Amino acid sequence: MKKLANIKSPVPSDIDVSQSLKLWSIRRIAQSIGIQDNELELHGDSRGRIKLDVLERLKNKPNGKYVLVTGINPTPFGEGKTTTSVGLSQSIGAHLNKKVFTCLRCPSRGPTFGIKGGAAGGGYSQVIPMETFNLDVPDIDAVAIANNLLSAAIDTRMFHERTQTNKGLFKRLCPADKKGERFFTKAMISRLTKLGIYKTNPNDLTKEEIADFVRLDLDPDTISWRRVVDVNDRFLRGITVGNGPKERGQIRSTGFDIAVASECMVILALSNSLHDMRERMGKIVVGMSKKGVPITAEDIGAAGAMTVLMKESLKPSLMQTLERTPVLVHAGPFANIAHGNSSIIADKIALKLVGEDGYVVTEAGFGADCGAEKFFNIKCRSSGLVPNCSVIVATARALKHHGGASLKECKETNVGALKRGVVNLVKHVENMKKFGVPVVVALNRFHTDTDEECDVILNAAKRAGAFDAVISDHFSKGGLGAVNLAKSVERACKQKSNFKFLYDLDQPIKKKIGIIAREIYGADGVDYLNNTNEKIEEYEKNGFGNLPICVAKTQYSFSHDAKLLGRPSGFRIPVQDIRASVGAGFVFPILGAISTMPGLPTRPAYYNVDVDEKGNILGLF
Amino acid sequence: MKKLANIKSPVPSDIDVSQSLKLWSIRRIAQSIGIQDNELELHGDSRGRIKLDVLERLKNKPNGKYVLVTGINPTPFGEGKTTTSVGLSQSIGAHLNKKVFTCLRCPSRGPTFGIKGGAAGGGYSQVIPMETFNLDVPDIDAVAIANNLLSAAIDTRMFHERTQTNKGLFKRLCPADKKGERFFTKAMISRLTKLGIYKTNPNDLTKEEIADFVRLDLDPDTISWRRVVDVNDRFLRGITVGNGPKERGQIRSTGFDIAVASECMVILALSNSLHDMRERMGKIVVGMSKKGVPITAEDIGAAGAMTVLMKESLKPSLMQTLERTPVLVHAGPFANIAHGNSSIIADKIALKLVGEDGYVVTEAGFGADCGAEKFFNIKCRSSGLVPNCSVIVATARALKHHGGASLKECKETNVGALKRGVVNLVKHVENMKKFGVPVVVALNRFHTDTDEECDVILNAAKRAGAFDAVISDHFSKGGLGAVNLAKSVERACKQKSNFKFLYDLDQPIKKKIGIIAREIYGADGVDYLNNTNEKIEEYEKNGFGNLPICVAKTQYSFSHDAKLLGRPSGFRIPVQDIRASVGAGFVFPILGAISTMPGLPTRPAYYNVDVDEKGNILGLF
Structure with a gap:
């Protein structure tokens, strides 16, 4: 720790303040807080x-x-x-x-290059160097690729199910190894257990069991898993995929979110250990089968690989403030559809x-x-x-x-x-x-x-x-x-902390939403619009009823309406839609149009960003 | 350097060999080859x-x-x-x-989780640890986000040009700063220079100059810049973007390539310095204006930010072999549409x-x-x-x-x-x-x-x-x-090296292609199909005629046809299409269907990949 010397008034620009100090080595910061070299x-x-x-x-x-x-x-x-x-x-x-x-x-590079600029604090209270804080954000890259591996796996799996027989699928999913033996992977055993099949030798499956095992039978209209990118790319909000000639007409409407809106990011933020992260990855629900069964990342077989892609990101990043106190930068889930x-x-x-x-x-x-x-x-x-x-x-x-x-x-x-x-x-x-x-x-x-x-x-x-x-x-x-x-x-x-939760998990979903609405927002009650009643019933039937609630709403008001400023009263909140992030572990009612992909202004922040002759970064703020 | 001890026969699996040795610290490797600590x-x-x-x-x-x-x-x-x-x-x-x-x-994670597996060598000749080599590939993440920032910028710029007047665009592109002054950024000065306007004060521009300056007037049908992702996602080969209601019907057919096929990756591989990289980024041609003028990343204003996003990646990564010799892992452009x-x-x-x-x-x-x-x-x-x-x-x-x-x-x-x-x-x-x-x-x-x-x-x-x-x-x-x-x-x-190039740059494009076809492939000649004659004329007119040639063709044959094995003769090569990567600095004739986005098999490699109880990575090969 080191107090600031030479504080200027008026305060210079953030980047000038950030670049005016010599960094302590990260090893020195680590030592100052008791982190051992091997940690x-x-x-x-x-x-x-x-x-x-x-x-x-x-x-x-x-x-x-x-x-x-x-x-x-x-x-x-x-x-x-x-x-x-x-x-x-x-x-x-x-x-x-x-x-x-x-x-x-971790800050998303979307806003950094869009409207908002950086997120490292400001004035004489900053994390330094701001270039590293704002640009070197590997957690988000790991989230994006894990998320997108699952996306590719979903569409390709549907394609293979559409174009192959049960027998062909099974032969390819469980091929003979060099010794001529077939085996189930961990993900396959999980899927079999979910189906109530407790066999470990592929050769023992009946024809019916093979059919159940190989066909996830995803209903394309129910797929809620979207692709992500860490850029403000509004033209990816709504897209059609599968237009290529080799995809044989398997066309689907979907879209991209900004990477920090990925459920993988929430999982990174909420996991207590690598093991916990692996379990949550497996529980991610990507959509429903045509018979109404939730299909998970574990069913798809991608949860292990997704965990491996995010394994290094589980270690928080150590940085420092202007007064050389230690900072941990880690994860960065969206604050509306996530927590x-x-x-x-x-x-x-x-x-x-x-x-x-x-x-x-x-x-x-x-x-x-x-x-x-x-x-x-x-x-x-x-x-x-x-x-x-x-x-x-x-x-x-x-x-x-x-x-x-x-x-x-x-x-x-x-x-x-x-x-x-x-x-x-x-x-x-x-x-x-x-x-x-x-x-x-x-x-x-x-x-x-x-x-x-x-x-x-x-x-x-x-x-x-x-x-x-x-x-x-x-x-x-x-x-x-x-x-x-x-x-x-x-x-x-x-003071003595008398910390308590606002609601118990074993209460019904609507009860929990109601408590938040009345106690926190000051609403008179909650209206369930569109098909949200049916979806809540379905979630409770599928065992997601005991999850906590993560309300997606505007940040500008206690209510669902950004214009209701101050301390509004006499309003009811409308649940327009409701979704579940089962891997992350919450249900999220949506109270209005929530953008999960920001846009770029006419003059985005990237216009100023460049390198000078010496290789210094210019134009971040 | 350290010779291998205890070589086993038969050779164990790659990952077993890789994990059987204790790594030298990277600092020790660096010191062994004369890299100083501050480097x-x-x-x-x-x-x-x-x-x-x-x-x-x-x-x-x-x-x-x-x-x-x-x-x-x-x-x-x-x-x-x-x-x-x-x-x-x-x-x-x-x-x-x-x-x-x-x-x-750098290996792409597409093949690592698809069919091919890792790329760190094999047996007793490997780069270790293979987990790091195959999974920790930040160069590719940097390429992907730089590439995709430009993509977002292109579609959004077209949107803003479509929905705003010249005056509105200009006001927003060159807003007054806190002191009420307007200024041009480096990218804007470049654009003005390209237009033959040598003014540095925004207030001095005439109405006509403003119109030329603010309207890139991109012809959507000519946009060759695609988005990228480092996943084998075949359903992104052909997509429609802009389906969201807020994009007001600005719909366009495009697609994603695998990240290593990005021109940004080629630029990373071919740059001699940060300055060189910045120049090449600016020269990237994303498409043509309706009047037939090439529109560049510099015109869009994104080249500086793209360079900043890739700046750290310009430093090659040091790793080690099984016998602790030093390795540099860096960049990884596609071998067909790139070099x-x-x-x-x-x-x-x-x-x-x-x-x-x-x-x-x-x-x-x-x-x-x-x-x-x-x-x-x-x-x-x-x-x-x-x-x-x-x-x-x-x-x-x-x-x-x-x-x-x-x-x-x-x-x-x-x-x-x-x-x-x-x-x-x-x-x-x-x-x-x-x-x-x-x-x-x-x-x-x-x-x-x-x-x-x-x-x-x-x-x-x-x-x-x-x-x-x-x-x-x-x-x-x-x-x-x-x-x-x-x-x-x-x-x-x-031996004395008598190294010489096969062709001179100042020869016409067709001459250069012909030399490669005859001398290297053993072809009798070259046929220019579709509109390739016109495109070559256009390239030469636009000043791209003096670039080297990067033929995109199958790797399995000297010819364009994967089935012509051995040393084929009596064939002519068909140029089906031709494109230019002006930032990278080459023209690439395409001799057949080239996939820039691989698919996943029914049983992709990711099925085996997981973590064990201790957190070790399983199933890479």
């Missing part, structure tokens, strides 16, 4: 991977304090959750001299490494109605970890917008709008308390915010039951600007 | 990247000997070029105690590192009619390097097939078929001599080959003018089995 794999000069062996070595060591950073419902500008996570960590590490880890998600949280494995490793007196700061995407609710009910349920404190990041800008100011107006002083809009923050504070976790509100202050405005926010937060509410100025000052926040978090973590 | 970037425990700085440090050092490994026209089994490259290197390094480097291509050679940068680094008394063994794909011809005429032309020796790998099996034995029969002794088929080897030897490079024939011996069969091959090769022809048994014995081959190569490299 560190270097990947270039500015990133390392931590081997999972560290969990075995430290299994009897107590965990550190577990701090979630979440936020109010944001504006399209973003309200600085990542920047706050980094600033808070810099403060805990370099200013309070406690052990600390920041756990962040939008950084990985369980990174958090677990970090908690052991910081130890009893240390802190792990982990971030959840979107507002607390999505990110934090899913953190508690999905991620903590899968990990068994208990959070000690929740930090809600708020900005005066966004709260003014919630109080009726337009996006342009809300940069100006407007105490009236702020007083109306602060109810958004109040509701989030109340929500966090339902999980039994102390809440600290971090007001991410902009230099234009007046003292009066700040007081409105801090007072409202405290009245709503926040353990504390403080101004944080980490963007301009780094860890130094977040010392008050860090001290509040420290005190909050000394 | 090495570790990437995990078994791979490192070499920084291009090493070229600057060693720029005044003489190059080592440059040895190309190529082959006869193979059977579908493959005849062991990679295994021979590795075995020869193990022998030079661990048995002759000379400095040596092996330069290989199928490992990278220039890897070869250059290796040649400097081994120095005057050392050897660099580099491999070219397909038979010598494709791989070696393109190595000499395309790769050596781009690099300026001069080869010292060419090794042609031959097997009795393949030569029997060339003599009329079926693929099944050719495993059995058949001197008659061999005597007929050996003409294939003879023609390849004669061809190599046309380039003025001494040829050593390496008979990759199988244990079933009789002495008589071996003699037929060796004698024919010598009579044809090979500098030497020797039996090599590196599969069963590692470097020890290739000592005779290594000694022959050593002697051949002491």
